[in-house]
Amino acid sequence: MAKAENILITGATGMVGHQVLKLLLQKDGVKKVVSISRNPTGLNDPRLTEIFHDNFMDFRSVANDLKEIDICFYCLGVYQGGVQKDKFFEITCDYQRALTDVLADESPEATFVLFGAQGADPTEKNLATFAKAKGRAENLLSETAFPRKFIFRPGYIFPTGIRQPKNLLYKIFGGIVGLLRRFDLSSAHSDQDLAKAMVIAAFNDERAFNIFEEPDIKRIARS
Template identity: 35%
Template sequence: MKVLLTGATGMIGGLILEQCLAANKINQVISFVRKQSGQVHPKLTEVVVADFCDYSVHEDLFTHVNAAYFCLGAYTGQVSNDMLKQITVDYAVAFARQLSISSPNAKFCLLSGAGADRTEKSKTPFALFKGMAENQIATLQLDSYSFRPGYIYPVTPRKEPNVAYRLFRFLYPIMRVFGNKYSIRSTDLAEVMFYVGINGTDKQILENADIIVRKPK
């Protein structure tokens, strides 16, 4: 099997990459990156992308693909709203569109987020842009899945990107008490995204609780 991936240096993209490299059924992983990571593996090819809005120069790499994962993103407040929209919407749609042209039978997994607003009326940039991305990808000839996790608890400790995430990490044990709607472990999210990319599932939009119940036994 052949897999494409963006966002491999991020928390979830990195975990999905690990799953791909460990899976016997996968023999080729192409990771689109801003710069080389230095990681070496016989299955892995890193491709430096100059413009994440245009994959035409890499279209030959999109042929005969079985699964693709878009995990590239930015935190609200980390970049301007214009840049957040470009990363969240334009980058994701460009990737999915090229996949739909070159490998229309591939499964495409989008790392979206809780609150993604498909009415596109939200005043919150994150929710608005995630909803816009989902809507545009849904129009493509593609077997696509949008994952909407709540707070993602990093199983491997990291430096949190902002105060809100430090607070959420502290509150995570309490959030778990309130059920499956609000939080998920990073490893569980990555495992389910990997599984769905390979096998598919019966829902196109997976909220936090939907993701948790699909964790492979």
């Protein structure tokens, strides 16, 4: 079991990241959770330190806050349809690399948990922007020297909390998925189930590296 007293999370104002943060604040043994984001999470807890940061291409100004981190949950992301191609690569890949460059210096023994996506192509040969960018993000993580690295590849994520996706097609598809889930006919995961699987694996999985696909996520969440 990994030491997990000090936790770092990015994307804690997002649909999945917010669920991860709530679980962390409910977990025994967690002494500090550092959230780096542009906006407040809306949660209050004496263990939560919120750092408001604007330049995600450079984390050197918050390096002191990245010391002695045991686990990093990287939940920062954007929907492909919401930005141009170059910006999607910047947010998906360059932001991540900027953080890991500093985190690796300040907390080289940290476990890194990446909120990825189904369809990621680590060969980076796929012509689809989404698949290529997500695959590159996985490769960037693999190149780091963190002793434990976990990648989660969920498909459709069903929102359950107040953090809802703004994409119209996502909302329309969500209504269909919600109906199928009532009859257990959908393989989609709720944001709560995905967050639960990420936290359980980070705290308990002793492997050095693993990629969690949809069946793995469902199995862990139901354990």
